[in-house]
Amino acid sequence: YHSAKNEGVPVIETLRNYRLLCPSALFFHNGRVCEACLGHYFAWPSLRHACYRDRKSATFVVATMNAFHRTIGTWRNKVDIYIALTDFARQKFIHAGIPPEKIVVKPNFVFDNSYPAQHSSTEKCRIRNGDLFIGRLSQEKGIDVLMKAWAQLGSETPLSVVGDGPMSNVVVRAAEEMPWIRWLGQKKPRDTIKLMGESAFLLLPSICYEGMPRTIVEAFMTGTPPIAFNLGAMGSMIEHGRTGLLCEPGNFNDLAAKVSWATEHPQEMQRMGKAARNEYEKKYTAEKNYSRLIEIYRMAIVHANH
Numbered sequence: 267y268h269s270a271k272n273e274g275v276p277v278i279e280t281l282r283n284y285r286l287l288c289p290s291a292l293f294f295h296n297g298r299v300c301e302a303c304l305g306h307y308f309a310w311p312s313l314r315h316a317c318y319r320d321r322k323s324a325t326f327v328v329a330t331m332n333a334f335h336r337t338i339g340t341w342r343n344k345v346d347i348y349i350a351l352t353d354f355a356r357q358k359f360i361h362a363g364i365p366p367e368k369i370v371v372k373p374n375f376v377f378d379n380s381y382p383a384q385h386s387s388t389e390k391c392r393i394r395n396g397d398l399f400i401g402r403l404s405q406e407k408g409i410d411v412l413m414k415a416w417a418q419l420g421s422e423t424p425l426s427v428v429g430d431g432p433m434s435n436v437v438v439r440a441a442e443e444m445p446w447i448r449w450l451g452q453k454k455p456r457d458t459i460k461l462m463g464e465s466a467f468l469l470l471p472s473i474c475y476e477g478m479p480r481t482i483v484e485a486f487m488t489g490t491p492p493i494a495f496n497l498g499a500m501g502s503m504i505e506h507g508r509t510g511l512l513c514e515p516g517n518f519n520d521l522a523a524k525v526s527w528a529t530e531h532p533q534e535m536q537r538m539g540k541a542a543r544n545e546y547e548k549k550y551t552a553e554k555n556y557s558r559l560i561e562i563y564r565m566a567i568v569h570a571n572h
Contacts, residue, residue: 396424403431408471
């Protein structure tokens with residue numbers, strides 16, 4: 267940072283997680299959102315919980331690094347432009363003291379594989395294809411919450427789970443007890459896109475803030491409305507009732523209720539799927555991302571020259 271600034275080279279940093287504010291980078295501890303270190307000059311709470319790699323010594327190194335750079339002004343003075351992935355993330359970093367004029371929002375993108383944005387038959391989408399979860403099978407992704415919600419829904423609401431992780435045993439056990447849950451394990455990207463485009467809707471029960479879930483953009487691309495908790499990046503990207511449905515964070519009863527409503531209102535969900543596809547075309551295509559990135563590069567050059 268300092269060498270680039272001394273040579274007049276523009277510096278752009280993409281904020282893909284919350285590492286500058288939280289040693290774990292996730293704002294997540296002990297199964298729930300944690301902002302204990304937000305606003306602290308030195309992240310003392312993280313030492314108590316050994317948030318970085320479950321080691322207090324390693325956590326101390328990260329916390330000290332961040333405090334050191336705050337002290338010498340690296341984050342405020344040596345970076346010309348920060349790229350936040352969502353409006354939610356931008357507000358968190360502003361709250362932490364990074365000048366708002368230095369933080370712009372540019373989301374991630376996915377290439378359009380020309381997959382049909384909507385099925386021709388709403389009935390076919392609702393009955394034949396069921397519902398889908400794609401992601402790491404871990405605590406912060408809300409696997410426990412998802413399984414509890416599905417225990418209330420019954421066999422008329424089939425769920426396919428794609429992914430693997432430390433909580434795969436939870437999914438296996440649930441699938442044994444509830445045959446309407448299928449665990450498909452890991453899939454190739456093209457296969458997950460195909461599954462997504464054939465599903466009635468996508469479940470994102472994450473109980474952490476997330477950075478910017480790629481699966482939401484893929485769901486928008488395939489015209490598949492997502493159902494997620496109104497938390498962090500999900501609440502920032504999904505407009506409730508227009509491009510998907512949002513639930514009370516961590517509440518498996520509300521999640522089950524929203525899934526039931528979605529299953530019973532296929533035409534409304536099809537409408538949301540079309541709006542989701544429009545949202546993709548408006549914000550998340552490679553072409554739109556490229557234009558925005560070049561614009562940000564030019565901003566950084568102007569800022570560095572002043």
